[in-house]
Amino acid sequence: MDSYHKNESDYADIMDRKHHQSATRPHMSMAERAAQFSPFAALTGYEALIQEAGRETEKRIEPDENLKAELDEKFKYISARIASAPEVSLTYFQKDDRKDGGAYRTIRGRVKKIDFLKKTVVMTDGTKISAEEIIGLEL
Template identity: 45%
Template sequence: MSRDGAPRRHAERAAQFMPFAALTGYYDLVRERERVTEPRREPSEEEAARISAELAAVHKGWLVRVTHYEHDAYVTTEGIVTGMDPVARELTVVRRRIRFDDIWSVRPIP
Protein backbone atom coordinates (compact mmCIF):
# COMPACT_ATOMS: atom_id res chain seq x y z
CA MET A 1 0.00 0.00 0.00
CA SER A 2 1.12 3.52 -0.68
CA ARG A 3 1.15 6.26 1.96
CA ASP A 4 -2.32 7.42 0.95
CA GLY A 5 -3.72 3.91 1.47
CA ALA A 6 -4.09 3.04 -2.24
CA PRO A 7 -2.55 -0.24 -3.43
CA ARG A 8 0.83 0.13 -5.19
CA ARG A 9 1.19 -0.63 -8.84
CA HIS A 10 3.58 -3.41 -9.80
CA ALA A 11 6.14 -0.98 -11.28
CA GLU A 12 6.17 1.06 -8.08
CA ARG A 13 6.73 -2.04 -5.97
CA ALA A 14 9.51 -3.27 -8.28
CA ALA A 15 11.29 0.10 -8.21
CA GLN A 16 12.06 -0.25 -4.52
CA PHE A 17 14.14 -3.35 -5.27
CA MET A 18 16.17 -1.82 -8.10
CA PRO A 19 19.91 -1.76 -7.36
CA PHE A 20 21.51 1.51 -6.37
CA ALA A 21 24.37 2.43 -8.71
CA ALA A 22 26.40 4.91 -6.70
CA LEU A 23 29.40 4.42 -8.97
CA THR A 24 27.98 5.09 -12.41
CA GLY A 25 30.18 3.47 -15.04
CA TYR A 26 32.19 1.48 -12.50
CA TYR A 27 30.96 -1.93 -13.65
CA ASP A 28 31.61 -1.03 -17.30
CA LEU A 29 35.16 -0.10 -16.35
CA VAL A 30 35.64 -3.39 -14.48
CA ARG A 31 34.34 -5.40 -17.46
CA GLU A 32 36.67 -3.47 -19.77
CA ARG A 33 39.67 -4.23 -17.53
CA GLU A 34 38.76 -7.94 -17.48
CA ARG A 35 38.65 -8.14 -21.27
CA VAL A 36 41.55 -10.05 -22.76
CA THR A 37 43.22 -8.33 -25.68
CA GLU A 38 44.62 -10.28 -28.57
CA PRO A 39 46.39 -9.33 -31.78
CA ARG A 40 44.55 -9.29 -35.09
CA ARG A 41 45.07 -12.50 -37.09
CA GLU A 42 45.97 -12.20 -40.74
CA PRO A 43 43.98 -14.81 -42.69
CA SER A 44 45.81 -17.17 -45.00
CA GLU A 45 44.68 -17.39 -48.63
CA GLU A 46 42.46 -20.36 -47.76
CA GLU A 47 40.92 -18.55 -44.79
CA ALA A 48 40.37 -15.39 -46.86
CA ALA A 49 38.61 -17.47 -49.53
CA ARG A 50 36.42 -19.10 -46.85
CA ILE A 51 35.48 -15.72 -45.35
CA SER A 52 34.70 -14.35 -48.81
CA ALA A 53 32.47 -17.36 -49.60
CA GLU A 54 30.66 -17.00 -46.26
CA LEU A 55 30.00 -13.31 -46.95
CA ALA A 56 28.79 -14.06 -50.48
CA ALA A 57 26.27 -16.57 -49.09
CA VAL A 58 24.77 -14.17 -46.52
CA HIS A 59 21.44 -12.51 -47.36
CA LYS A 60 19.55 -9.66 -45.77
CA GLY A 61 17.12 -10.95 -43.15
CA TRP A 62 19.25 -13.94 -42.14
CA LEU A 63 20.03 -14.62 -38.50
CA VAL A 64 23.83 -14.89 -38.26
CA ARG A 65 26.71 -15.25 -35.82
CA VAL A 66 29.67 -13.07 -36.85
CA THR A 67 33.10 -13.33 -35.25
CA HIS A 68 35.01 -10.12 -35.85
CA TYR A 69 37.85 -7.98 -34.54
CA GLU A 70 36.83 -5.01 -32.41
CA HIS A 71 38.87 -2.89 -29.98
CA ASP A 72 41.90 -5.21 -29.65
CA ALA A 73 39.93 -8.47 -29.35
CA TYR A 74 37.72 -10.87 -31.30
CA VAL A 75 34.05 -10.67 -30.37
CA THR A 76 30.96 -12.50 -31.55
CA THR A 77 27.86 -10.63 -32.66
CA GLU A 78 24.55 -12.39 -33.24
CA GLY A 79 21.54 -10.91 -34.96
CA ILE A 80 19.66 -10.31 -38.18
CA VAL A 81 21.51 -9.02 -41.20
CA THR A 82 19.96 -5.64 -41.95
CA GLY A 83 22.40 -4.54 -44.63
CA MET A 84 25.25 -5.57 -46.87
CA ASP A 85 27.26 -2.85 -48.61
CA PRO A 86 29.91 -4.24 -50.97
CA VAL A 87 31.03 -0.74 -51.97
CA ALA A 88 31.70 0.38 -48.37
CA ARG A 89 32.73 -3.23 -47.58
CA GLU A 90 30.46 -3.42 -44.53
CA LEU A 91 28.02 -5.95 -43.13
CA THR A 92 25.31 -4.56 -40.83
CA VAL A 93 23.93 -6.86 -38.15
CA VAL A 94 20.94 -5.16 -36.55
CA ARG A 95 22.51 -1.69 -36.12
CA ARG A 96 26.16 -2.71 -35.76
CA ARG A 97 28.32 -2.07 -38.80
CA ILE A 98 31.14 -4.55 -39.24
CA ARG A 99 33.90 -3.97 -41.77
CA PHE A 100 34.60 -6.91 -44.08
CA ASP A 101 38.30 -6.70 -43.15
CA ASP A 102 37.43 -7.27 -39.46
CA ILE A 103 35.36 -10.42 -40.07
CA TRP A 104 36.82 -13.80 -39.19
CA SER A 105 33.70 -15.92 -39.75
CA VAL A 106 30.02 -15.59 -40.63
CA ARG A 107 27.71 -18.48 -39.80
CA PRO A 108 23.95 -18.66 -40.25
CA ILE A 109 22.06 -19.57 -37.09
CA PRO A 110 19.43 -22.22 -37.80
Protein backbone atom coordinates (compact mmCIF):
# COMPACT_ATOMS: atom_id res chain seq x y z
CA MET A 1 0.00 0.00 0.00
CA ASP A 2 1.36 3.45 -0.89
CA SER A 3 2.00 6.18 1.69
CA TYR A 4 -1.15 8.13 0.73
CA HIS A 5 -3.54 5.29 1.56
CA LYS A 6 -3.65 4.53 5.23
CA ASN A 7 -5.79 1.97 6.95
CA GLU A 8 -7.44 1.99 10.34
CA SER A 9 -4.67 0.00 12.00
CA ASP A 10 -2.24 2.87 11.38
CA TYR A 11 -4.25 4.97 13.87
CA ALA A 12 -5.02 2.24 16.42
CA ASP A 13 -2.77 3.83 19.05
CA ILE A 14 -4.76 7.12 19.10
CA MET A 15 -8.31 5.96 18.29
CA ASP A 16 -9.40 5.56 21.91
CA ARG A 17 -7.83 8.72 23.26
CA LYS A 18 -9.97 11.58 24.53
CA HIS A 19 -10.16 14.72 22.36
CA HIS A 20 -7.85 17.42 23.67
CA GLN A 21 -9.50 20.47 25.28
CA SER A 22 -7.40 23.56 25.95
CA ALA A 23 -7.32 24.71 29.55
CA THR A 24 -6.63 28.32 28.53
CA ARG A 25 -8.91 28.80 25.51
CA PRO A 26 -12.71 28.33 25.40
CA HIS A 27 -14.22 25.58 23.27
CA MET A 28 -15.16 26.78 19.78
CA SER A 29 -18.53 25.83 18.32
CA MET A 30 -18.74 24.19 14.89
CA ALA A 31 -20.12 27.44 13.43
CA GLU A 32 -17.21 29.43 14.85
CA ARG A 33 -14.73 26.91 13.48
CA ALA A 34 -16.37 27.00 10.06
CA ALA A 35 -16.31 30.82 10.05
CA GLN A 36 -12.52 30.71 10.06
CA PHE A 37 -12.63 29.27 6.58
CA SER A 38 -15.43 31.42 5.10
CA PRO A 39 -14.49 33.80 2.29
CA PHE A 40 -13.13 37.15 3.37
CA ALA A 41 -14.87 40.18 1.81
CA ALA A 42 -12.17 42.86 1.99
CA LEU A 43 -14.25 45.25 -0.11
CA THR A 44 -17.55 45.19 1.75
CA GLY A 45 -20.11 47.26 -0.16
CA TYR A 46 -17.99 47.38 -3.31
CA GLU A 47 -20.49 45.32 -5.32
CA ALA A 48 -23.35 47.67 -4.36
CA LEU A 49 -21.18 50.64 -5.31
CA ILE A 50 -20.48 49.15 -8.74
CA GLN A 51 -24.19 48.48 -9.30
CA GLU A 52 -25.07 52.05 -8.29
CA ALA A 53 -22.44 53.47 -10.63
CA GLY A 54 -23.83 51.39 -13.49
CA ARG A 55 -27.43 52.41 -12.87
CA GLU A 56 -28.51 54.78 -15.60
CA THR A 57 -30.39 58.01 -15.10
CA GLU A 58 -31.97 60.38 -17.58
CA LYS A 59 -31.18 64.04 -18.08
CA ARG A 60 -33.91 66.54 -17.36
CA ILE A 61 -35.52 68.04 -20.48
CA GLU A 62 -35.99 71.79 -20.30
CA PRO A 63 -39.45 72.51 -21.76
CA ASP A 64 -39.59 75.15 -24.48
CA GLU A 65 -41.89 78.20 -24.35
CA ASN A 66 -44.61 76.51 -26.45
CA LEU A 67 -44.83 73.57 -24.05
CA LYS A 68 -44.85 75.90 -21.04
CA ALA A 69 -47.74 77.90 -22.54
CA GLU A 70 -49.66 74.70 -23.35
CA LEU A 71 -49.19 73.36 -19.81
CA ASP A 72 -50.20 76.72 -18.34
CA GLU A 73 -53.50 76.63 -20.28
CA LYS A 74 -54.17 73.07 -19.08
CA PHE A 75 -53.42 74.05 -15.46
CA LYS A 76 -55.92 76.92 -15.76
CA TYR A 77 -58.53 74.54 -17.22
CA ILE A 78 -58.03 72.06 -14.39
CA SER A 79 -58.02 74.83 -11.78
CA ALA A 80 -61.44 76.03 -12.98
CA ARG A 81 -62.78 72.47 -12.48
CA ILE A 82 -60.88 71.59 -9.30
CA ALA A 83 -64.09 70.99 -7.30
CA SER A 84 -64.78 67.88 -9.39
CA ALA A 85 -61.20 66.59 -8.89
CA PRO A 86 -60.49 66.09 -12.60
CA GLU A 87 -58.63 62.93 -13.61
CA VAL A 88 -55.35 63.56 -15.43
CA SER A 89 -52.25 61.80 -16.62
CA LEU A 90 -49.04 63.61 -15.60
CA THR A 91 -45.56 62.98 -16.95
CA TYR A 92 -42.89 64.55 -14.77
CA PHE A 93 -39.19 64.41 -13.99
CA GLN A 94 -38.23 62.86 -10.65
CA LYS A 95 -34.72 63.81 -9.53
CA ASP A 96 -32.51 60.94 -8.38
CA ASP A 97 -31.40 61.22 -4.75
CA ARG A 98 -28.03 59.55 -5.32
CA LYS A 99 -26.84 60.63 -8.77
CA ASP A 100 -27.11 63.43 -11.28
CA GLY A 101 -30.20 63.14 -13.42
CA GLY A 102 -33.31 61.17 -12.61
CA ALA A 103 -36.22 59.46 -14.35
CA TYR A 104 -39.43 60.43 -16.05
CA ARG A 105 -42.57 59.08 -14.39
CA THR A 106 -46.15 59.04 -15.58
CA ILE A 107 -48.99 58.82 -13.10
CA ARG A 108 -52.72 58.84 -13.52
CA GLY A 109 -54.97 60.23 -10.82
CA ARG A 110 -57.28 62.99 -9.68
CA VAL A 111 -56.08 66.52 -8.98
CA LYS A 112 -56.99 67.82 -5.54
CA LYS A 113 -55.28 71.20 -5.73
CA ILE A 114 -53.02 73.34 -7.89
CA ASP A 115 -50.94 75.64 -5.75
CA PHE A 116 -49.83 78.42 -8.09
CA LEU A 117 -47.83 80.10 -5.32
CA LYS A 118 -45.74 77.01 -4.49
CA LYS A 119 -45.96 75.77 -8.10
CA THR A 120 -47.15 72.30 -7.10
CA VAL A 121 -49.89 69.94 -8.15
CA VAL A 122 -51.43 67.95 -5.30
CA MET A 123 -53.20 64.71 -6.16
CA THR A 124 -56.06 63.22 -4.13
CA ASP A 125 -53.72 60.43 -2.94
CA GLY A 126 -51.41 63.06 -1.39
CA THR A 127 -48.74 62.98 -4.09
CA LYS A 128 -47.17 66.41 -4.62
CA ILE A 129 -45.48 67.18 -7.91
CA SER A 130 -43.55 70.32 -8.76
CA ALA A 131 -45.28 72.00 -11.70
CA GLU A 132 -41.85 72.95 -13.03
CA GLU A 133 -40.98 69.25 -13.47
CA ILE A 134 -44.13 68.39 -15.45
CA ILE A 135 -43.57 67.95 -19.18
CA GLY A 136 -46.83 66.19 -20.09
CA LEU A 137 -50.42 66.66 -18.99
CA GLU A 138 -53.35 64.80 -20.50
CA LEU A 139 -56.93 65.41 -19.45
